[in-house]
Structures are given as C-alpha cells and as structure tokens.
Amino acid sequence: MNWQWIKSLFSAKTPLSSSALAPVKVHSTVKQLLKSLQVQWEVQENEHVSGEADYVFSFQQGRFRLVANAHHTFVHIHFPYFSEVSLSQIDNLRFACNDFNLKQSDFKAYYTLNPKEEAINAHLLFNFRLATHDKRQSYELGSMLQQTFEMARLFRQIFQNISGSGHADLEENSALSMRERYLSRELELWHQHPSLVWRETTTMHHTIGQLFHTFYEDESNIQFHALQTMQTDWGAFPKFSEQETMPEQSDLSTVARPIEISLSSHDDISNFMLLDALGCAESWEDCPSISPVTIQVLATVGELKEKTFVIHLDIEDRIEGNDYVSVLFIEPTSPLSPVSSETSMAGMRNNLTHRFLMVRDYVGNEQREAEFRYQWQETQDAMQRGEKLSEEQRFMGLSVVPNVGYNLYWGRRYFTSKRYYEALQHLENAYRALNPNFEGLNKSAREHFYEICYFIGFCYAELKLYERAYFYLDIVYPQNSVRYASEYVNLLVNTKDFRALATIERLIKNIEQEVARLEADEKEEEGLQAFLRFLLRRKGYVLIDQRKLDEAESLFQALLDYPDCEKQAIDELMYIEQLRAEANNTKDS
Structure with missing residues (x-):
C-alpha cells in the first residue's frame, strides 16, 4: 500500500x-x-x-x-x-x-x-x-x-x-529494556490495529484450580463439579476428492478416536494439570503430533451456579523441544439479562474470552531450582565481594530470603519472555512477601518493589483483567516514571475509563511546562518528546471514541510529521473518514 x-x-x-x-x-x-x-x-x-x-x-x-x-x-x-x-x-x-x-x-x-x-x-x-x-x-x-x-x-x-x-x-x-519498551507499545491500541499476535508465554505445571483463581481471585467460593476432555485426531480423517463418495456417518465415527478424561471430584479437578490434557507428557520425542483438546469444566463461581467453562488447547508450533500451546479460556455468560443489540452482544463475547499462550517445555522443577541456586549463589558472592551487580542480580537480591529470591528471579525471567500467565504466580508471591515490610526497604529496594507492581499490573492487563491491573499500576503511577505512566495511561484508554482524557491532558500540560523550562536552559530531557507524542496519540484515540472527530483529525494530521507516529496517524485518519461515511449513510437512510 x-x-x-x-x-x-x-x-x-x-x-x-x-x-x-x-x-x-x-x-x-x-x-x-x-x-x-x-x-x-x-x-x-x-x-x-x-x-x-x-x-x-x-x-x-x-x-x-x-x-x-x-x-x-x-x-x-x-x-x-x-x-x-x-x-x-x-x-x-x-x-x-x-x-x-x-x-x-x-x-x-x-x-x-x-x-x-x-x-x-x-x-x-x-x-x-x-x-x-x-x-x-x-x-x-x-x-x-x-x-x-x-x-x-x-x-x-x-x-x-x-x-x-x-x-x-x-x-x-x-535487550531486556528494549523488550519492555516493545511490550509497552503493544498495549497501545489503535482503532484499526493489526491482527492479534500470539504471546509466547511458557509455563510450568499449572492446574485448573490455579487458572480459575487467577481469573476469579475475589471469588472464594469456587466449587468444581465435573471435568471432561475430548481430543480428536483430525489427521486420522480420510481425505476425499470431489469425485469420491463421502462415507456414511457411522463410518466416520470410527476414524476419529477421542482420548477422554472424566473427573467428578473437586480436589481431583482443582489439582488437574492443565497441559496434561494434551497427553504424551513424558518427552518431546515421544509426541510426534498432538491434536487439539477441549476441556469442559462444570463449576460454581460466585453467582455463577453450575456453569460450563470451556478451555481449548491447540499446539500451534513445536520448536526445539517446546510445545507452543494456544489457550482459549471462555467464561459462561452471567445470569440472563436483555441484550439490546448485536453490538453489545459482541462486546459481551469479547469480555468473556481470554487468549494467551503457554509453552510445555518438558523441564522439571529440579532443573529450575538448580538454575536458581546457581544464580542466587553468584549474586550472594558478588554482594559479599562488593562487586557491581547486574540488573537481574539487583532485582533478585531485593530479598535475603531464598524463597522470595526464587520468585523474583523466575517472575522477571518469565515476564521478559512474555510469559505473563506464569510470571503472575511468582511475582505475586514476591509482592505478598515484601509488601508488609515496605517501610523497612531502602530507596533502591523500594524502586525494585515498584518494578514488581509494574510487572504484575502489566501481566493482568495482558490477560484483560483490567481492574486488578489498575490496582498495581495505580501504585506506581505517582513515581514520575515514563514507563509506569505509559502503562497507566494505556490501561485507562483501553478500558475507556472516564478519567483517561483528564489524566492525559494533565500529563501533557506538565510535559509542556518541563519542555519550556529545558529550552530556556538549552537542554532536552531524553525521551520527553517521544512520551509527549505517545500522549497525543492516546488523546486522539480517546477523542475518536468520544466522537470528537474534527479535534481528533487535527491532532493526527499534526502527528503525520513524525516517523514514529505516521502509520498510526494514517490509520486513525482513515478510521475517522470511515465513521463519517457511516454517519452520512445513516442520515440518508
């Protein structure tokens, strides 16, 4: 184009x-x-x-x-x-x-x-x-x-x-810092943004109970009634040309041989390993190919009484001993209520669907613990010798307790690898351990504590659990960090929060005052102009949602001058023209 x-x-x-x-x-x-x-x-x-x-x-x-x-x-x-x-x-x-x-x-x-x-x-x-x-x-x-x-x-x-x-x-x-900037930009939605890109989120053994408590943390009343899996070997279906005759339905039923697991005990279901539904978990070499699996879970979660939750697992790729598994978690609807239009129905479906990737890597917990123990000892020795620590070592050394250090180490590793679902378990463990001792942390330790909050908020935003994401990002927003402020603004804008526009305009005013002061001193704060353009892009997005199309158009036209804004500005301007055309067609009809 x-x-x-x-x-x-x-x-x-x-x-x-x-x-x-x-x-x-x-x-x-x-x-x-x-x-x-x-x-x-x-x-x-x-x-x-x-x-x-x-x-x-x-x-x-x-x-x-x-x-x-x-x-x-x-x-x-x-x-x-x-x-x-x-x-x-x-x-x-x-x-x-x-x-x-x-x-x-x-x-x-x-x-x-x-x-x-x-x-x-x-x-x-x-x-x-x-x-x-x-x-x-x-x-x-x-x-x-x-x-x-x-x-x-x-x-x-x-x-x-x-x-x-x-x-x-x-x-x-x-590289880790660059990756965090890239991830941050991914959360900046466009009205005509590219198609979904799968996140490569490797995970260890996560259970059905952990999955439900991740998405329903506030619901203590989670009761599992039944679980059933079905795996269909689509490759076993014969392929027929147009000239060939399709066999009877009774013949087809003998071709697809499903592997089924049925559980009825609450404890058995809660402790069931999610990726074990794929079967063939001993070694990568023993599993030349694995077909999609659908898991149906009958559960009571809060006001949802004995509703069916669906989890679909599909291995999209197999690379170097790792199974990249697409996970689609579908929640049941709330108790029936009138739905006024197809638009609101589409929004409801979107809110009830969560997609992410997990990776089955066939690596045992002992190997992970051995890697951590080596890194932990290296960090402790470096601290005793007074040597300069790497960023990863400083983050891991936030606590002198090995168990907390283990969660810090793997939580950060999983986050930087975009393994958000697994990272949450470790990062929240570290948060719960350090939060009561916040007042006793020195300045450097507090900065790393804020990093933990930032990582957790980012992970929840990726899983579309926005209320919990807001809890953690609201902690770090006042810390005068461009990264923290960017994620906070993304969260408000992407959730259409009424505070988004006021927050953006307040930040823009503060930056313009800072730029004016720096120009008087013939200096320029690094990244300040880029952050200002980010805020202007986000403001334009909000203005379009509020149907203030003329104001949004003027803003995006000005952003066409900047290489890092040009493509998005063009897409948003095209979207504005599309909205105007739709409005004119509605008037004509």
Whole structure:
C-alpha cells in the first residue's frame, strides 16, 4: 500500500503545520541554513538515489556530513569517526552503542569496522526537520551541532565505564529494556490495529484450580463439579476428492478416536494439570503430533451456579523441544439479562474470552531450582565481594530470603519472555512477601518493589483483567516514571475509563511546562518528546471514541510529521473518514 499517497489525501485538506516544506525547496533551505551558520561546505550528489546529496562541512573543529533528499523534510546529520578503538574492544563498543541509544532519543551511535587498521570507528547521527518560514531553525540546528560534542563526550564516558566494569551481561540488560519498551507499545491500541499476535508465554505445571483463581481471585467460593476432555485426531480423517463418495456417518465415527478424561471430584479437578490434557507428557520425542483438546469444566463461581467453562488447547508450533500451546479460556455468560443489540452482544463475547499462550517445555522443577541456586549463589558472592551487580542480580537480591529470591528471579525471567500467565504466580508471591515490610526497604529496594507492581499490573492487563491491573499500576503511577505512566495511561484508554482524557491532558500540560523550562536552559530531557507524542496519540484515540472527530483529525494530521507516529496517524485518519461515511449513510437512510 502506498502510504505516501494516502498521507497526501489527508494532508491536502489543511497544512500539516505552519512550517510545512515543499519538496523542491529542501536543498535550497539546507544551503541557506549552512550559510547562516557561516560554514563552508562541499556537495556530493548521490548517483544511486534521485534527489539526494551529501553536504560535508566543518563546525567548531568538528567534521559533519548532512544527507538531504529533495522528497523529505527530515535530513540526517552524521558526526563520523569521532572515536576509534582497537578491534579487540568490539564487544565493549557494541554494548556502549546499545546503552547510549537506549538513553538518548535524538542522537544515535553506530560503529564501522576498519579491518585494515584493526580498528573500530564510532559515529553519531541525529535527524533535523527543515521548514521554509521558521526563523528559529538556524539557531536550533546550531544548538544540535554543539550538543553533538557533548554527546560524543557522553559516549566516550559510557564506553570507558563499560570497559572498566568487566561485566559481560550489559547487552542482555539493554535487550531486556528494549523488550519492555516493545511490550509497552503493544498495549497501545489503535482503532484499526493489526491482527492479534500470539504471546509466547511458557509455563510450568499449572492446574485448573490455579487458572480459575487467577481469573476469579475475589471469588472464594469456587466449587468444581465435573471435568471432561475430548481430543480428536483430525489427521486420522480420510481425505476425499470431489469425485469420491463421502462415507456414511457411522463410518466416520470410527476414524476419529477421542482420548477422554472424566473427573467428578473437586480436589481431583482443582489439582488437574492443565497441559496434561494434551497427553504424551513424558518427552518431546515421544509426541510426534498432538491434536487439539477441549476441556469442559462444570463449576460454581460466585453467582455463577453450575456453569460450563470451556478451555481449548491447540499446539500451534513445536520448536526445539517446546510445545507452543494456544489457550482459549471462555467464561459462561452471567445470569440472563436483555441484550439490546448485536453490538453489545459482541462486546459481551469479547469480555468473556481470554487468549494467551503457554509453552510445555518438558523441564522439571529440579532443573529450575538448580538454575536458581546457581544464580542466587553468584549474586550472594558478588554482594559479599562488593562487586557491581547486574540488573537481574539487583532485582533478585531485593530479598535475603531464598524463597522470595526464587520468585523474583523466575517472575522477571518469565515476564521478559512474555510469559505473563506464569510470571503472575511468582511475582505475586514476591509482592505478598515484601509488601508488609515496605517501610523497612531502602530507596533502591523500594524502586525494585515498584518494578514488581509494574510487572504484575502489566501481566493482568495482558490477560484483560483490567481492574486488578489498575490496582498495581495505580501504585506506581505517582513515581514520575515514563514507563509506569505509559502503562497507566494505556490501561485507562483501553478500558475507556472516564478519567483517561483528564489524566492525559494533565500529563501533557506538565510535559509542556518541563519542555519550556529545558529550552530556556538549552537542554532536552531524553525521551520527553517521544512520551509527549505517545500522549497525543492516546488523546486522539480517546477523542475518536468520544466522537470528537474534527479535534481528533487535527491532532493526527499534526502527528503525520513524525516517523514514529505516521502509520498510526494514517490509520486513525482513515478510521475517522470511515465513521463519517457511516454517519452520512445513516442520515440518508
């Protein structure tokens, strides 16, 4: 799909901003900017890309390369070869680039190899948006060029710290932080968002009782009456061509041989291992293929008296000894009440369905305990020697009690692997152990306690248990963290909470005041602008839900200028047009 063409349809109505730039003026604007900075430059045309050229110039004893394309308002400015290290330092330099890029929103670091000299060169890059009638852009570009030298100094400092630390897990910590940012973005719903992507949530042996208490934590009165499973070997059905005659129904019934398990005791049902319904649990090699399984559970849960709950298990993939199992948990409806329309009925069905993935990995608890004991001892030894701990070690060392440390270790591991269902069991155990001792925790320990609350809230949001998610995210929201605030806002918006718009506008006002203060000091808080754009996207989503389409359209048109917002802005603008068309059709009819 030609996104640029679609973008032009929305942009044609009103200008994107007062400083929108015509493509034909890009190169002339670049030359005017460089001239205003009183620098000399050399132009190198790109023979392979139409309309693109490199402008090489010196600024305050630094050599820069500006890449401009006649069809784009953003230019790329490189500060190349500002640092050189030996080839033996490649791991440390790679870690430094990862760490720097996670912390900086405007500048990015990258490196190139020079095998001939056995060296590695580090480079910096930032983007700058051009405008035709913006008198401040010369000052802003000059400020960015000056800031480049400070960023180069900061990068060297990060590299020196990494080189002297001796830790080899810095890249893993960076990867975990990037994954958390990715997961956070996944919770930001669009009105026309992509199809569901399965979560790979590996789990140990979870019972039917644990499953029900996860989704009905407040219901102490859970009574199981009966359980029945049915597994059908669809592969055993013969395949018939159009010319062949379909056998009688009585013949077909002998082809599919279901494996059934029937239980009637409350304790037996409560302790039944969920994934054992798949059968063949001894080893991965002994199970060449497993067919879907449906579990029906007759239970009383609170006001739901002897209702049938359905759990469908389907192995979607088998990789390296792991069975990736799609789990569909369907709740029965509440006591019958009038349903006014198909729309509300669709909403009811959605609220009663929970989908997630579990992974049967054929790994015993003893192996997990052995892994934890090794990591626990490593952490204790490092603490006694006064060594610097990794993020995972600091998190695990939040408690001196091994049982709590075990839950912290596996809870964090499962969370970062998107194993939300299993992570909850461990994280909530740790929360219950640490919560009574909160007042005795030092500042660092409290920060990690808030991380536990954040992880738990995130997991509940993934399982669509939003009220419980709110309980934990409300704890961390006041902590002035962009990550915590982002998940809190996502939760309010995705649940259509009436507080969403007021919360977003309050945060936007606070950020705008902070940006104004930082501009006066010629500084910029890392990630602040990205967080502001996130809030604007969320505000636009709420405005569409409130059918304030004109206001939402204006907001998303302004967001078209930013690469990280462009696709979602286009989708939402298309959705607005769809709503208007539907409204017009309703009026005509």
